[in-house]
Amino acid sequence: MEFDVLVVGGGPAGLACAIRLKQLAAAAGRELSVCLLEKGAEIGAHILSGAVFETRALDELIPDWRARGAPLGVPVLRDEVYYFPHESNALRLPGFALPKTMHNAGNYVISLGKLCRWLGSEAEALGVEIFPGFAAAELLIEAGVVTGVVTGELGRAKDGSEKPDYQPGMALKAKYTVFAEGCRGHLGKALIERFDLAAGRDPQHYAIGLKELWEVPAERHEPGLVVHGAGWPLEGNANGGSFLYHGEDNTIAVGLIVDLNYANPYLSPFEEFQRFKQHPVIRRHLAGGRRIAYGARAIAKGGFSSLPKMHFPGGLLIGCDAGTLNFAKIKGSHTAMKSGLIAAETIFAALEQDRAGGRDLVEFETALRASWLYEELYAARNFGAALHRFGTLFGGAFNWIDQNLFGGRLPVTLHDPEPDHMRLKPAAECAPIVYEKPDGVISFDRLSSVFLSNTNHEEDQPAHLKLTDPGLALTVNLARYAAPETRYCPAGVYEIVEEAGGPRLVINAQNCLHCKTCDIKDPGQNIRWLPPEGGGGPVYGAM
Amino acid sequence: MKILVPVKRVIDYNVKARVKADGSGMELANVKMAMNPFDEIAVEEAVRLKEAGVASEIVAVSCGEAKCQEQLRQALALGADRALLVETTVELQPLAVAKLLKAIVDREAPRLVILGKQAIDDDANQTGQMLAALLDWPQATFASKVAVRGEEIEVTREIDGGLETLAMTLPAVVTTDLRLNEPRYATLPNIMKAKKKPLETLTPAELGVDVAPRLATLKVEEPPARKAGVKVASVAELVDKLRHEAKVIP
Amino acid sequence: MSAANKVLVIAEHDNRQLKKATLCTIRCAAQLGEVHLLIAGSGCAAAAEAASQVEGVAKVLCSDDARYAHPLAAALAPLVTSVAHGYSHLLAPATTFGKDLMPRVAAKLDVAQISDVIAIVSPDTFKRPIYAGNGIATVQSRDAIKVLTVRATAFDPAKVGAGGTALIEALAPIDVPAHTRFVGQALAASDRPELTQARVIVSGGRGLGSAENFHLLDKLADKLGAAVGASRAAVDAGFAPNDWQVGQTGKIVAPELYIAVGISGAIQHLAGMKDSKVIVANNKDPEAPIFQVADYGLVADLFQAVPELTAALG
Numbered sequence A: 001m002e003f004d005v006l007v008v009g010g011g012p013a014g015l016a017c018a019i020r021l022k023q024l025a026a027a028a029g030r031e032l033s034v035c036l037l038e039k040g041a042e043i044g045a046h047i048l049s050g051a052v053f054e055t056r057a058l059d060e061l062i063p064d065w066r067a068r069g070a071p072l073g074v075p076v077l078r079d080e081v082y083y084f085p086h087e088s089n090a091l092r093l094p095g096f097a098l099p100k101t102m103h104n105a106g107n108y109v110i111s112l113g114k115l116c117r118w119l120g121s122e123a124e125a126l127g128v129e130i131f132p133g134f135a136a137a138e139l140l141i142e143a144g145v146v147t148g149v150v151t152g153e154l155g156r157a158k159d160g161s162e163k164p165d166y167q168p169g170m171a172l173k174a175k176y177t178v179f180a181e182g183c184r185g186h187l188g189k190a191l192i193e194r195f196d197l198a199a200g201r202d203p204q205h206y207a208i209g210l211k212e213l214w215e216v217p218a219e220r221h222e223p224g225l226v227v228h229g230a231g232w233p234l235e236g237n238a239n240g241g242s243f244l245y246h247g248e249d250n251t252i253a254v255g256l257i258v259d260l261n262y263a264n265p266y267l268s269p270f271e272e273f274q275r276f277k278q279h280p281v282i283r284r285h286l287a288g289g290r291r292i293a294y295g296a297r298a299i300a301k302g303g304f305s306s307l308p309k310m311h312f313p314g315g316l317l318i319g320c321d322a323g324t325l326n327f328a329k330i331k332g333s334h335t336a337m338k339s340g341l342i343a344a345e346t347i348f349a350a351l352e353q354d355r356a357g358g359r360d361l362v363e364f365e366t367a368l369r370a371s372w373l374y375e376e377l378y379a380a381r382n383f384g385a386a387l388h389r390f391g392t393l394f395g396g397a398f399n400w401i402d403q404n405l406f407g408g409r410l411p412v413t414l415h416d417p418e419p420d421h422m423r424l425k426p427a428a429e430c431a432p433i434v435y436e437k438p439d440g441v442i443s444f445d446r447l448s449s450v451f452l453s454n455t456n457h458e459e460d461q462p463a464h465l466k467l468t469d470p471g472l473a474l475t476v477n478l479a480r481y482a483a484p485e486t487r488y489c490p491a492g493v494y495e496i497v498e499e500a501g502g503p504r505l506v507i508n509a510q511n512c513l514h515c516k517t518c519d520i521k522d523p524g525q526n527i528r529w530l531p532p533e534g535g536g537g538p539v540y541g542a543m
Numbered sequence B: 001m002k003i004l005v006p007v008k009r010v011i012d013y014n015v016k017a018r019v020k021a022d023g024s025g026m027e028l029a030n031v032k033m034a035m036n037p038f039d040e041i042a043v044e045e046a047v048r049l050k051e052a053g054v055a056s057e058i059v060a061v062s063c064g065e066a067k068c069q070e071q072l073r074q075a076l077a078l079g080a081d082r083a084l085l086v087e088t089t090v091e092l093q094p095l096a097v098a099k100l101l102k103a104i105v106d107r108e109a110p111r112l113v114i115l116g117k118q119a120i121d122d123d124a125n126q127t128g129q130m131l132a133a134l135l136d137w138p139q140a141t142f143a144s145k146v147a148v149r150g151e152e153i154e155v156t157r158e159i160d161g162g163l164e165t166l167a168m169t170l171p172a173v174v175t176t177d178l179r180l181n182e183p184r185y186a187t188l189p190n191i192m193k194a195k196k197k198p199l200e201t202l203t204p205a206e207l208g209v210d211v212a213p214r215l216a217t218l219k220v221e222e223p224p225a226r227k228a229g230v231k232v233a234s235v236a237e238l239v240d241k242l243r244h245e246a247k248v249i250p
Numbered sequence C: 001m002s003a004a005n006k007v008l009v010i011a012e013h014d015n016r017q018l019k020k021a022t023l024c025t026i027r028c029a030a031q032l033g034e035v036h037l038l039i040a041g042s043g044c045a046a047a048a049e050a051a052s053q054v055e056g057v058a059k060v061l062c063s064d065d066a067r068y069a070h071p072l073a074a075a076l077a078p079l080v081t082s083v084a085h086g087y088s089h090l091l092a093p094a095t096t097f098g099k100d101l102m103p104r105v106a107a108k109l110d111v112a113q114i115s116d117v118i119a120i121v122s123p124d125t126f127k128r129p130i131y132a133g134n135g136i137a138t139v140q141s142r143d144a145i146k147v148l149t150v151r152a153t154a155f156d157p158a159k160v161g162a163g164g165t166a167l168i169e170a171l172a173p174i175d176v177p178a179h180t181r182f183v184g185q186a187l188a189a190s191d192r193p194e195l196t197q198a199r200v201i202v203s204g205g206r207g208l209g210s211a212e213n214f215h216l217l218d219k220l221a222d223k224l225g226a227a228v229g230a231s232r233a234a235v236d237a238g239f240a241p242n243d244w245q246v247g248q249t250g251k252i253v254a255p256e257l258y259i260a261v262g263i264s265g266a267i268q269h270l271a272g273m274k275d276s277k278v279i280v281a282n283n284k285d286p287e288a289p290i291f292q293v294a295d296y297g298l299v300a301d302l303f304q305a306v307p308e309l310t311a312a313l314g
């Protein structure tokens, strides 16, 4: 099948791009076929975010979003920021002490999943062909030009044989293909390698964000309250931060973001998150409530210095697939959308000039540099690196000076040249971390958490988590690093089982949340995440 | 032969249903919906009968809100030829659905109606039987095998403790059980084609059916959580308790 | 409850005696009012005789005729509806028999049917599970005749042979439609019942350690006439076949007795067996979550406990 434009991924970036393309075509009276593939069972099923949302890009995309019923019901009314020195006390930072980027007046507390579902219906109404439940599995490259993708095959059994209802993957071709898979897209990764898009840039840096949704009694709910925190439980072990947002319908989104450059292989982001919720400042928000959802997703936070080239022959790489998140604000949806808008405008103009497509859209770079997106990312460029280099306190101080006094224009650029997976220390050099047992009220175990993600995968299919060299699981990962994948995976996919013949790595692929952390953090880059059968993975409701 | 396949829009099988905080029902806001899995099996069986040359046309029908169109489109992508939506926002109970389906049967005159044995939301397991009663047609519930031979249909049913086989003269109603077949995937080209297949919308009033609910749901609660029992010190104590306290072994 | 309530229970039987689920339904019916029992069969006098001895049964209606040799819904529904108007409630067990028949009866009477009743709140208000047991709905019927199927595990069986002797009244058969013909029946002959229908299940987890060790459970299951189940971890490790898996993505079971051996009790496993009547857990880890749902927990090495238990069952 052939389309004018193919979009891979139905997150804010991909949907904004598809919608803008159709708007431009309609305004110009042109026929333009736009197809969007989404591996989740429906649009929004794999979307997990905070989220405090800045409307700047949405205002540009759909100026009358309010009238059209966009699900942005809760304006931010109050900001609280804490530094947690340890497990029981907290320093509330006064407003003036915060980097400007942490002020949220004018923003909205939203579910990004819900927003994406709404954008999806807007896109469909404009004629975008949306196919949820279909993953783009492989790149189609002809004579050095990306000409589309091949969708994942369906109906292959665990043992590799074809089941009776086997369906091979399908080639979908397009004049231009836009990759918007979000953080650590497996095709984005392949494109960066194939076209050497990261040449001369810092390596991308990542974090894992874990999130729960709670329903709390109405009298304890303050819609529009936004709480950010840093420090305990991560200080010393790792960097990161926390969020707690009071949203719609008596729900609270609570989450912990753990930078993936942590060193101690015994660290478990999941357990840190469970521990974090026990802090009195956080606990008091959740007390008396019930947890209704859980999930996790990696975040590409390298920002400006890590941003790869986003164009290549036949297509563009946008949103978090490239790394357009503003880490100073921990916000990436408005920037992802903006990159989608620029992509759409670039592609539409290119097709107006030459219907054939397949060109390397170098002008995208110019358009990007001229946009507020570039300005924003440039201003935030030192934020993450400062925290990495100087820690939360001193890095935070640097960021305050940089963001408040200089508006991000301090004439230095900090770099962080070491990829996250190289930062793990051998287990022998680290102290094991003992985590408390869950109390079943505020803290929970991993499997009961995964239960609330609604994740599932057809059992009879090959595991979608591949080890390039299966032997390394024991000889390196276990022997040297005490099997860190059993801890950083937020879904308990990896287990070391002691058997008569010795230890063995079990991969429970069915549990996977598609967060991509293993693909990022594995010390030997030996674990590869590949798309499972379409429709598999979490089914997030309002994450 | 024409086959009618009723399909229901229900909560997705993978989504954990939870009771609303106010006890008024189950939480369905922001919940992914899908075709009832047993109905998917019904569609598949109809498509197989068509592929085998037994059926000539498959009509999918759904009763409920406008969004049921999504499930009808899926039925069309899986191989149904056209679709009917009986649109209403009234809460539909099995008897009302059976009456709507009877009205559709009167219009469409299918020789066979295949539907799921139960929907995974209300778990009622009634609609097929009620429809058969209203039509005075034979019924075969819990089908795990279906064979059409001329004017007769032979159905193997999964009953408690084994299997039972019935032969019925057509027209008939069959409800599907899990092992009847494994539904196929909807392919991309078929999903695209489905968008162009005919989908007609009707209302209960047009069909002359009163769909007012007969049962009132007073409240919905969470099931009582199981409590931890006792730890026994030995196998002997366990056997004693099972025999004399729980009375579950002789 | 109101003396005006008269309840007709449609019996599931094998012509000789009542099925246990019928006895449970009688116990449920007794909460509503005077209980009559309808037995339709061929050569079913013995069953009627037995039924007349059951505690709580005031009258037995017996329709003994070759037409009722097989319990076909299309044949039985007209018989039931012919007597229905003398009753406030019609009940049958929520088995494949009752579920096949009662909706057909209800539709003929133009009344709603209420499936899988687990509690009687009042003569017109009942509790039943919905959404695979994730919610318990309390529903009220406005119909003159309430047609219910009753979940057997929610009610104890009525006592047999303990009651007085109820009157047995013959009921004339009614013409049955010619459109349905019984072809045959294959009742599971194997001594190992099917998982979803077993009264007792012995289930093994990764603690068993190997496919060979799983045979330990076979021996225990043989003693108990039980089916054997497994956790996903055990299935994935190749200790047990796929279709033994109990849980969220396996079978959902609710036997009278579920014995979990070497299973940690992850929520996904519990999702498949938490409605069992009695749960026994054997695990060597006293902190294993399975103990939070087990009625009887045995903290012990399974390699000792299971053979010992098998032996103790004589």
Ligand SMILES: Cc1cc2nc3c(=O)[nH]c(=O)nc-3n(C[C@H](O)[C@H](O)[C@H](O)COP(=O)(O)OP(=O)(O)OC[C@H]3O[C@@H](n4cnc5c(N)ncnc54)[C@H](O)[C@@H]3O)c2cc1C
Pocket: A008, A009, A010, A011, A012, A013, A014, A037, A038, A039, A040, A044, A046, A047, A048, A049, A050, A051, A052, A053, A054, A112, A134, A135, A136, A137, A180, A181, A182, A183, A185, A186, A187, A209, A210, A211, A255, A257, A296, A297, A298, A299, A318, A319, A320, A321, A325, A330, A331, A332, A333, A334, A336, A531
């Ligand atoms: C815990 C957490 C908190 C956050 N908080 C905020 C916040 O408060 N405010 C804010 O603005 N941002 C926040 N972000 C960041 C924000 O969510 C992301 O920047 C944004 O979602 C990026 O959008 P995207 O479209 O690039 O990618 P995504 O949102 O990741 O969407 C990508 C989509 O593509 C699909 N996909 C991927 N690969 C394929 C494939 N091969 N084939 C088909 N489909 C594919 C995915 O399933 C997914 O639906 C947060 C992120 C996290 C994890």
Ligand SMILES: Cc1cc2nc3c(=O)[nH]c(=O)nc-3n(C[C@H](O)[C@H](O)[C@H](O)COP(=O)(O)OP(=O)(O)OC[C@H]3O[C@@H](n4cnc5c(N)ncnc54)[C@H](O)[C@@H]3O)c2cc1C
Pocket: A447, A450, A455, A456, A457, A510, A511, C204, C205, C206, C207, C208, C230, C231, C232, C233, C234, C245, C246, C247, C248, C249, C250, C251, C261, C262, C263, C264, C265, C266, C267, C268, C269, C272, C282, C283, C284, C285, C288, C300, C301, C302, C303
């Ligand atoms: C989407 C999804 C679907 C799933 N579906 C299912 C499902 O349908 N069914 C299911 O079961 N799981 C399912 N799971 C997996 C589930 O989360 C657990 O991983 C699984 O149930 C664990 O199996 P287990 O208890 O046998 O193994 P483990 O958790 O490894 O437990 C083994 C237990 O054996 C005990 N033990 C070890 N040796 C001995 C001994 N000698 N004597 C006594 N005790 C001993 C240990 O103490 C331990 O408690 C699913 C998970 C997901 C995410």
Ligand code: SF4
Pocket: A465, A488, A489, A490, A491, A492, A493, A511, A512, A513, A514, A515, A516, A517, A518, A519, A529
């Ligand atoms: S297997 Fe990898 S991608 Fe899946 S949940 Fe675990 S860490 Fe995330």
